[in-house]
Amino acid sequence: xxxxxxxxxxxxxxxxxxxxxxxxxxxxxxxxxxxxxxxxxxxxxxxxxxxxxxxxxxxxxxxxxxxxxxxxxxxxxxxxxxxxxxxxxxxxxxxxxxxxxxxxxxxxxxxxxxxxxxxxxxxxxxxxxxxxxxxxxxxxxxxxxxxxxxxxxxxxxxxxxxxxxxxxxxxxxxxxxxxxxxxxxxxxxxxxxxxxxxxxxxxxxxxxxxxxxxxxxxxxxxxxxxxxxxxxxxxxxxxxxxxxxxxxxxxxxxxxxxxxxxxxxxxxxxxxxxxxxxxxxxxxxxxxxxxxxxxxxxxxxxxxxxxxxxxxxxxxxxxxxxxxxxxxxxxxxxxxxxxxxxxxxxxxxx
Amino acid sequence: xxxxxxxxxxxxxxxxxxxxxxxxxxxxxxxxxxxxxxxxxxxxxxxxxxxxxxxxxxxxxxxxxxxxxxxxxxxxxxxxxxxxxxxxxxxxxxxxxxxxxxxxxxxxxxxxxxxxxxxxxxxxxxxxxxxxxxxxxxxxxxxxxxxxxxxxxxxxxxxxxxxxxxxxxxxxxxxxxxxxxxxxxxxxxxxxxxxxxxxxxxxxxxxxxxxxxxxxxxxxxxxxxxxxxxxxxxxxxxxxxxxxxxxxxxxxxxxxxxxxxxxxxxxxxxxxxxxxxxxxxxxxxxxxxxxxxxxxxxxxxxxxxxxxxxxxxxxxxxxxxxxxxxxxxxxxxxxxxxxxxxxxxxxxxxxxxxxxxxxxxxxxxxxxxxxxxxxxxxxxxxxxxxxxxxxxxxxxxxxxxxxxxxxxxxxxxxxxxxxxxxxxxxxxxxxxxxxxxxxxxxxxxxxxxxxxxxxxxxxxxxxxxxxxxxxxxxxxxxxxxxxxxxxxxxxxxxxxxxxxxxxxxxxxxxx
Ligand SMILES: Nc1ncnc2c1ncn2[C@@H]1O[C@H](COP(=O)(O)OP(=O)(O)O)[C@@H](O)[C@H]1O
Ligand SMILES: [Mg+2]
Numbered sequence: 001x002x003x004x005x006x007x008x009x010x011x012x013x014x015x016x017x018x019x020x021x022x023x024x025x026x027x028x029x030x031x032x033x034x035x036x037x038x039x040x041x042x043x044x045x046x047x048x049x050x051x052x053x054x055x056x057x058x059x060x061x062x063x064x065x066x067x068x069x070x071x072x073x074x075x076x077x078x079x080x081x082x083x084x085x086x087x088x089x090x091x092x093x094x095x096x097x098x099x100x101x102x103x104x105x106x107x108x109x110x111x112x113x114x115x116x117x118x119x120x121x122x123x124x125x126x127x128x129x130x131x132x133x134x135x136x137x138x139x140x141x142x143x144x145x146x147x148x149x150x151x152x153x154x155x156x157x158x159x160x161x162x163x164x165x166x167x168x169x170x171x172x173x174x175x176x177x178x179x180x181x182x183x184x185x186x187x188x189x190x191x192x193x194x195x196x197x198x199x200x201x202x203x204x205x206x207x208x209x210x211x212x213x214x215x216x217x218x219x220x221x222x223x224x225x226x227x228x229x230x231x232x233x234x235x236x237x238x239x240x241x242x243x244x245x246x247x248x249x250x251x252x253x254x255x256x257x258x259x260x261x262x263x264x265x266x267x268x269x270x271x272x273x274x275x276x277x278x279x280x281x282x283x284x285x286x287x288x289x290x291x292x293x294x295x296x297x298x299x300x301x302x303x304x305x306x307x308x309x310x311x312x313x314x315x316x317x318x319x320x321x322x323x324x325x326x327x328x329x330x331x332x333x334x335x336x337x338x339x340x341x342x343x344x345x346x347x348x349x350x
Numbered sequence: 351x352x353x354x355x356x357x358x359x360x361x362x363x364x365x366x367x368x369x370x371x372x373x374x375x376x377x378x379x380x381x382x383x384x385x386x387x388x389x390x391x392x393x394x395x396x397x398x399x400x401x402x403x404x405x406x407x408x409x410x411x412x413x414x415x416x417x418x419x420x421x422x423x424x425x426x427x428x429x430x431x432x433x434x435x436x437x438x439x440x441x442x443x444x445x446x447x448x449x450x451x452x453x454x455x456x457x458x459x460x461x462x463x464x465x466x467x468x469x470x471x472x473x474x475x476x477x478x479x480x481x482x483x484x485x486x487x488x489x490x491x492x493x494x495x496x497x498x499x500x501x502x503x504x505x506x507x508x509x510x511x512x513x514x515x516x517x518x519x520x521x522x523x524x525x526x527x528x529x530x531x532x533x534x535x536x537x538x539x540x541x542x543x544x545x546x547x548x549x550x551x552x553x554x555x556x557x558x559x560x561x562x563x564x565x566x567x568x569x570x571x572x573x574x575x576x577x578x579x580x581x582x583x584x585x586x587x588x589x590x591x592x593x594x595x596x597x598x599x600x601x602x603x604x605x606x607x608x609x610x611x612x613x614x615x616x617x618x619x620x621x622x623x624x625x626x627x628x629x630x631x632x633x634x635x636x637x638x639x640x641x642x643x644x645x646x647x648x649x650x651x652x653x654x655x656x657x658x659x660x661x662x663x664x665x666x667x668x669x670x671x672x673x674x675x676x677x678x679x680x681x682x683x684x685x686x687x688x689x690x691x692x693x694x695x696x697x698x699x700x701x702x703x704x705x706x707x708x709x710x711x712x713x714x715x716x717x718x719x720x721x722x723x724x725x726x727x728x729x730x731x732x733x734x735x736x737x738x739x740x741x742x743x744x745x746x747x748x749x750x751x752x753x754x755x756x757x758x759x760x761x762x763x764x765x766x767x768x769x770x771x772x773x774x775x776x777x778x779x780x781x782x783x784x785x786x787x788x789x790x791x792x793x794x795x796x797x798x799x800x801x802x803x804x805x806x807x808x809x810x811x812x813x814x815x816x817x818x819x820x821x822x823x824x825x826x827x828x829x830x831x832x833x834x835x836x837x838x839x840x841x842x843x844x845x846x847x848x849x850x851x852x853x854x855x856x857x858x859x860x861x
Pocket of ligand 1: 364367369387388389390391392393394395396751752753
């Protein structure tokens, strides 16, 4: 019996993670650190305390949405490297609405979230349109638009949302995702209501792709444009739509940071990295909704837990970045792992 | 030792499904041995076992009398077994030589010695009359040439037993002739050949013996000079096969498709259709005969909306559909069996069930308020699968996993089921076996008998002569003649297709 492909899809990321941890261990030992204490510190820093759990979830929220953005585009045959830029545009749009109005929460908060989604969508529309209309590769356009977004948002913060300051005002309470209740049960972590939005978005992504007629078209176009055209689908429209939906998820990731975690936006010297981590999250999650949620949780845990490593074990948290990087490498080379699983499961029957 | 290869009582299963059940094939030195069977009979599987790509569950393989275990293709290579696969495995951006030495590079001081390799490739090419340019880039050479590169690859690796998996399926008639010549040279040089095919003509022409398999079971081996195509066909299919599909005379009705002065450019901007006129009536099959590349593809794409036409008109049921989007054209009552089933006909990564609704997925009951109803879709798929005899493990199997014939039956089922007034069938039987061809021809004629119009485009004269009620000959983007299949000969058609314009027929065509 050959292993089923589903089983392989589940096993591959797990093995990638284990390999990342293993090589990370070797690096730690080689640099003279105690790997066991280090991992203990990582674990404690992520799950050792209800406060940390709250923080992990907070970190997971934008990862889920960024991961969904990448995964959605990927499932429909596009590589959206521009999640970072779309996220920044979403963030600034959410803050803009958050600081400019004074409305009842029931209107203000949804409006701010919506603005973020629209901003992300518009930013993703550009590469979608260029690809559909002129066959310009989306990877090139999205990379350039990431930089453009960084400078545009910085400029908006300085000259529109403040008088030459380095950060915006705090948003109105009525636009905030912060939750006294969630903070209360997690020992005053910054966990916020965004988690419900992230989960709902994961369900929406699954539903669109697997259950709707639109999803049927989007995936078909991703697999085979010629056959889709033959079947009467509007290939160009579908390419643009795919980028736009992906951009909405990315924009919402920005809203989570703006309306949830921070409540403001500051001028940035460089990228947040969340958009790029989204690529790894999607890859590790096999581009499925549930996989993305789980992978985001893992990345959130690593990111938050890493902060504890210098304190408790004296290990620099750059090491965690190395481990994350290793996991990404192993996931990216997952076909090697697949090949290995194939070998082993074949040997098993002989 | 009489046999160079003996495959004895081979059994190969795919997760419970028996693809090869107790099959025996013995290859004599210096013979061309045909492996005959319908699509999905298990021919490729058996050869992949011999080539080390699959491990058999049971059975024994002997090479030159010695029992061997062929665990992977490298072992097969070392045993002198080479295989030319149905789908070529070449790197497009590499040259011929680079492709041939890939994985077996000759090096000089750690650097690939391309010069020596090129000389070697040229030498082999000349010896076997392959006429391959070692420096040409794969992407610049024809499919026929690419196949020769695959042959060269096996010879370069020292193969003396060559397996060909349906080599003629992708070739033009001229290329087939040349390939047969190459086979003869190979045999003269001491090679032995296993040839997978379901073209009975080819077997009768070049092979010495035939091993027939049917639905995974070995039926037996016969000498070619003691058999005939009719017997072979019934051995293969398991019942008597009619080569010439019986049909009653057509009773053409109203004109349903009318093409006037159509002009279309091809992808390179060259005028491919130059003011073409054509009319098709309900209840008839109009065959378009012509050599590949005379505008057939562009004509069909223009009719179906897949390609923008320059000018002219295409009327379906008196409504001009020229340059409408494909779906608008489809909905006026057009079914289309596309020439390239992998490119246009199927989404290979979709299940066979999803492919069955590729043209109707957005309609009720498959889609309601934007939500798919997969239960209804797979119910439909199950019906079509049984009605059109699509052999597939289940309706949830990816289209990719089906054999060509079954993929084609799925497409035909999908298109006919929509009950279109006009059915365009482009090369509907390309690469299929006699059983499937018979089935498809019957279906086309059945459509005609139900009062539908069928436009059949084919490069196979047999098919055109056999199935059509009228034949239009296309040459350099124009219809140069319209003839009655009962009053013409293959010779006459051949001449017309080659451009010797028949005066009065040419005038007829402009009516
Ligand atoms: N790798 C595979 N996994 C599962 N089924 C397969 C596989 N390869 C072939 N089959 C099945 O085995 C049967 C024989 O296939 P194949 O050998 O390709 O037929 P042929 O070459 O005679 O057309 C088919 O029903 C096909 O669907
Ligand atoms: Mg085959």
